[in-house]
Amino acid sequence: MLDLSLPPEVTAVFEAFRCCEFTTLNKQGVPVTWPVSAVYFPERGQFLITTSISFPQKVWNIRRNPKVSLLFSDPTGSGLTTPPIVLVQGNATVSDEIVVLNEDMKRFWRELYQRQPSSRGYSSNALSRKLMSWYYIRWCIYITPHSIHWYPEGNMQQAGQTIEVNHGKY
Numbered sequence: 001m002l003d004l005s006l007p008p009e010v011t012a013v014f015e016a017f018r019c020c021e022f023t024t025l026n027k028q029g030v031p032v033t034w035p036v037s038a039v040y041f042p043e044r045g046q047f048l049i050t051t052s053i054s055f056p057q058k059v060w061n062i063r064r065n066p067k068v069s070l071l072f073s074d075p076t077g078s079g080l081t082t083p084p085i086v087l088v089q090g091n092a093t094v095s096d097e098i099v100v101l102n103e104d105m106k107r108f109w110r111e112l113y114q115r116q117p118s119s120r121g122y123s124s125n126a127l128s129r130k131l132m133s134w135y136y137i138r139w140c141i142y143i144t145p146h147s148i149h150w151y152p153e154g155n156m157q158q159a160g161q162t163i164e165v166n167h168g169k170y
Contacts, residue, residue: 004045004165010150013086014040014047016078018115021071022049024061024092032061037115038070038143039108045165047088047143048104052136059094059139066091068143075154077115082153090145090165100136 022036036049047070051058062068070088099105144165151160 004042004145004148004163006148006163009084009152010086010148011040011042012080013072013075013078013083013150014038014042016080016083016115017072017075018077019074021073022058023069023071024058025065025067026061027064029065032057034058036070037108037112039104039111041104041107045144047145048108049141049143050105050108050138051141052138053098056139058141062092062094062141066093068092070143073154084150084152085154085156086151087149088143088145089147089149090143092141092143095140095142098137098139100138102140104140105138 017038019035019037021033022038023031023033026032039048040046041048049070068090072086072088075083101109147162147164149160149162151158
């Protein structure tokens with residue numbers, strides 16, 4: 001168990017934001033960014049994102065270079081008023097197993113449906129599930145932070161705050 005000792009306004013961002021920007025490095029070392037939904041596991045001090053086997057670029061980039069970031073910058077739909085902008089920098093690992101449903105994926109889908117209720121419509125009928133079954137076959141990507149930076153009230157003109165996370169290997 002890893003206690004990140006984060007202030008409640010930062011944890012609220014992780015729990016309420018609909019999506020964040022996930023950045024990996026491509027073959028040439030150039031940053032590549034995608035919008036993703038991230039689920040925070042405070043008991044592990046980790047984040048989970050997933051990608052369909054149909055879109056493996058994130059996995060290839062991580063396996064070449066595990067350094068990644070998550071930027072929580074757009075509070076649209078979160079219900080939060082003037083939340084901090086939060087940057088998580090860390091290392092990612094990709095599950096060796098390709099999964100449809102395991103305990104982490106159950107939590108991922110449950111939180112996704114809670115944050116984005118209309119997304120449940122895509123999986124609510126049997127025909128959609130059958131036609132889109134490839135979409136639910138996924139890799140789990142776990143991000144373990146080594147630093148978390150935030151800018152109170154989303155104001156990047158003010159000095160930010162940082163927590164460095166020591167996992168004993170940095």
